[in-house]
Amino acid sequence: MSLFEELKRRNVFRMAGLYVVGAWLVTQVAGTVLPMFGAPEWIGRSIVTLLAIGFVPTMLFSWIYELTPAGLKRESEVDRDTSITSLTARRIDRSITVLLVLALAYFAIDKFMLAPARNAREIASAVDQAGAASATKAAASPAGTPATNASSAAPGEPSIPTIEQDPSIAVLPLQDLSQGKDQEYFSDGITEELLDLLAKVPKLRVIARTSSFSYKGKDTPIADIARVLHVAAVLEGSVRKSGQKVRITVQLIRASDSSHLWSETYDRTLDDIFKVQDEIAAAVVDKLRISLLGAVPTAKPVDPRIYPLILQANALVAQNNPAGNKQALALCEQALALVPDEVRAWNALALVSFNQVAASERSIEDGLPAIRAAVARALALDPDDAAAQSLAGRVADVYDSDFVSAAAHYQRALSLDPANSDVLYNTAVFLAGVGKVDAGIAVMRHLAAHDPASARVHYRLGDLLSRARKYDEAIASLRTALALSPQYNGARSIISASLLAKGDPAGALAEAQAEPSDTWRTITLPATYYVLGRKGEADAALSDMITKFGKDASYNIAYTYAFRGDADKAFEWLDKAVQYQDGGLSEIVYEPLFDKIRSDPRWLPFLRKIGRAPEQLAKVEFKVTLPEAAAQ
8 A cells, every 4th residue: 555545544634634724713713812812922823833833743643543442542553454544534524524614604704794893993093093192282272271172082082172273174985875886986086185175275184085084984973083083073975976967965063062064965067076176165164164364275177078087096096006006007098098188197197107116017117207208297287286296206306316306396396285195295205315304204293193094104104213213113103004004015024124123133033024015025034034143044035035126126135235244245236226226225315224334435425426425415405394383
């Protein structure tokens, strides 16, 4: 009898299946139950480790021993004629079937019942924690008197501000009431349009998109939303679209007592959609009793033939995944084929192209010319478009190393739309890249306070804090990003780098290995293995990074060599990064992993070559006045 047949006869394969299914079920249940009791993470890891270790002994046991009517006996002691291995096989098969049914039942319950509730709790908790600092600051009036109202709040819980002391609003996602329920991109787009329009109103504090949209599809009481986001009013409603006809219903609610300040229903066509937005903005300003020196900001109309295409493209761009980017690009091109002179379509085309190049979905040779052409066309059509100016700043900063021009573009964008979250985000990254890391962090803290449920903002804040060597704060911000978006690419890698700098290589390795992005994980592991003294694995990981991403991650390879103290290789790869136009070079000034070669005589000449030497950056004149300060 062959070894395979003997393994089969002794039910070793069946025991392996039973063990694997049972172990999977145990780990899944433990992963759900242990956090409920606040169990430390090492318990879960220990369970997985023990189950893995126990596999081989279990297989050996099933090979050596056999279950008989008289109990367990060594297989060599059992007469083949009296063996009941076939009966045992049927019993094991039944056991596997039962475990599989239990596993499927658990999977269904977890996915459709437990996971949504768990994710909702995690997001609510993350929003609460992230907004606490902003809520505390906003809760005090200039005179130092708490800006509270009669609404009750538990001790230590943020209170709801009054409209008189803190004119502030959250625009909740308008519900899609279209007959086919297939116009969600349109209702979401209208919500964003209203939100952006209201953000232009001086003296009105508007919660950014991500935080408002974190309540999408949830039946959360208005008072609870207002308390977490710390706003005095909430705008909610619905959109029903059928062909060119649109019905928009909105209501403005005072958060303190959930009373209606104003409501209206608009039955219009797409041609009038921007007038509706203007009327809503004017009504909000009036009902919140905001005194303006000038007129209420108005929306800039877009040709109704392509307006839905642009909204749909923007929704896909926000997803930032290969399929969504590809579809968004096609929609932008379709819109521009119909209306070649639409600035917003060119902006969307530039943005999706940026995303594709950054994610290596499109080569820089193909993507960069498309980005440049789209930005240039948008600026030619409207030099006063803030989004186009901001995108031009990104091109000048990341690809041209022309920081004077980049600063001018960002300054212009801020003067045109000082509350635009995308403009502020790009500005913060630019400030850090020209050596003004603390200023960049200040802008990012402002964004986090106004958009506490944005994983992207907390991720970038954590990134900048890590580069500023504020590692504990960085880790806390990145943990918030992960609580909001557990699979956020890169967050665990930056936590890993922060733990490495704090002297915790074991923790750094665990975070690097848990990184969901293959690209980020590959980039992070070499330095981690190196600090742990696992030279063979460090060399293999670095070789793997070069093989996989030698062109797309040349900058990252350079700082890995620098971290290892190999200056010659580091400068060799820095030259390649220049050759490949690696956008990572925009972060070189504040990247801690280059610390070991900063005293090398080749360092300053290289910085001068790419325009980032101290004397060159000193010429960059750029000042950011955040919206609140400007309104005072």
